[in-house]
Amino acid sequence: MKKYRIRNNYRVYYPYFILSFVAHILFFFMVTYSGSLHLDYSQIKPEIIDVNLVSINDKEKSSSTSIVNKTQDTKTQPSEPNVVYEKAGDKEKAIPLNKKAPDKKKRIDSKERLKNTLERFKTESKTETVDYSNITTNTAIAYGTAKIDKKQVLTYKQKLAISIQRNWVYSKYFSKNIKHKEVRILIKIMPDGSVNEIWTKKKSGDNYLDETAIKSIQKSIPFPPLPKGMSFYNIVLIFTPEGLR
């Protein structure tokens, strides 16, 4: 290690000191004069006094999006979704995201209609989803049990897509200007149609889009109850605002 010697010869620094002193005084004068020249009297007494409010008591009251709606006893009665609905209805004050369950009759009607449309879809082309038929879905992870009618699952998917899309509000003026953005959100649906988990799997880079996607899911909860036999349903929703011109 080298040792540096400190010189005691202060005279060397005199010119620097004087220069700095003069510069400081000059700067001081400049600031004061330029300030007085550009003094805007309208700014002293403005027409409108404008105060910004900052929230103090809004500390993450219920902003968690990861766990939206926890109904504990959902796994116990997968075969009787209606009972669970009633229970959820009782808790409506505590968990207001549980909206009223749709009428059973209506549900049956829509099921029939959806079955018809499904057949039409089969003949026509692939439905709203990307063609993931090449990927062998691990049904154990997706629905819990492997023995489920694929038709039913497809109808259910259709219902989900419609209800979420209907609740999706998105304005391009609030979003960042990024090309080809998409957000992927994973949700876990319980047999009664409640949602156990909302997890942003892949962000789009635009906070606004991510938020609207989550809001659209929150608005459409609860979903229709799962087809019989499914103990849960993991599904990834891919939001791409391409429908906008």
Place this chain on the structure above:
Amino acid sequence: MNKKKLNIISLFLFLFFFCSKSYAGYDYINISNPFLNKIPIAITSFKNVSKDGQGKETIKEIEDLLHHYIKYIGFFNIIDKKAFIQSDEKIGSISSEINFRDWSSIGTELLLTTIVKVDKNELRLEFRLFDTFKSRLIVGKIYRTKIANKRKTIKTFCDSIIKRLTGKDSIYNSKIAFVSTVGKGAKEIFVCDFDGYAPKRITNKNSISVSPAWSYDGRKLAFVSYEKGEQQLYIKNLITNENSVMNFNGITIAPEWAKGSNTKLATTLSISGDQEIYFINTSGKIIKRLTKNYGIDISPTFSPSGKNMAFVSRRSGSPQIYIKNLRDNSVRRLTYTGRYNTSPSWSPIEDKIVFESVDNKKKEINICIINADGSNFIQLTSNSGANEAPSWSPDGSLIAFASNREGVSRIYVMNNMGTEQRRLLLYKGEQTFPVWSPANIKW
């Protein structure tokens, strides 16, 4: 070493298989078409905390004004008060009083509450805008002002909402210049607020003044006037009321300021015999000639970056819109539909051009929009007579235009999809040639 490598490889292999399995473990739904594009907002009734409940009329006025401003720009959908879960008196105004579930469950994403206090001439307004899903305050403002300033105060607040939500300037502080007939055959230039409020006469020449154009800072207005029998280019400073006049031999038409400039204009002159577009400065000196072709070239408008210029040219016979790249001076034709296409206006935020198109068969003039690359041609008006002179709002969301759908020519505003067409203002005489100013006008 070998063992280590093997370990790493096996780890990667394991991860690879594991990942691929978990990837396939979900079902997928593609959602690509947002159902709504207006954000639902709930505006609660104003909470009056003034002494003896005075100023009820003022408060009603302010409330109506707030609704009008929020609705006008077309970003929000105001939720009907009948849908509110709680009655008016029970609704809280500050976050500790608000049950956000009540609001998110009716589908509103934003909640705006106001506490107002009127004390003789003084006004105290307390605005709070909440995100109902996150239970969070987004914008909170307190304003103290005189009652006479209520319009400006609410504009300031609405502007701060938009700035907070979009990160961009709103149109609340913008103005619209237009031409209106006055008396016998005279045409004068007027300026009004973005919503048609308070039209103010700018010129007083008792002759024909047309083609207003705003400078980048919104302080200067360029226009063409026939005051002395021939066309002269005027630049009026709207703050000091100073006029500067430029006289070029021959024709002067349709001035437009260069993008982001307060000193440079593009205008059509006929000094070479033919009508060509030139860049000039505010003292009337020609900086550069922009077009050089047989046939008239008029109505320049610039892209947001300022690199491209759209203009109308007759080089192929009928007037059509062309785009010139100002870097490499290449020119390409943009429009092919209709008999002729004129009055282009380039969006201030994206590469879209709005223009008027004259139809061959129907004998009507319509506003159309097209991407700068020639794709996505959309006709915005139809079956409504002559719709002319479109001009973009500074945020690119609205379009002002003149139309004679009610018999006399008036100014209308629509959003950039052609919906929500409404009249801007009712004023005596005939109004034409609306030109929207830049976003932030401070006078």
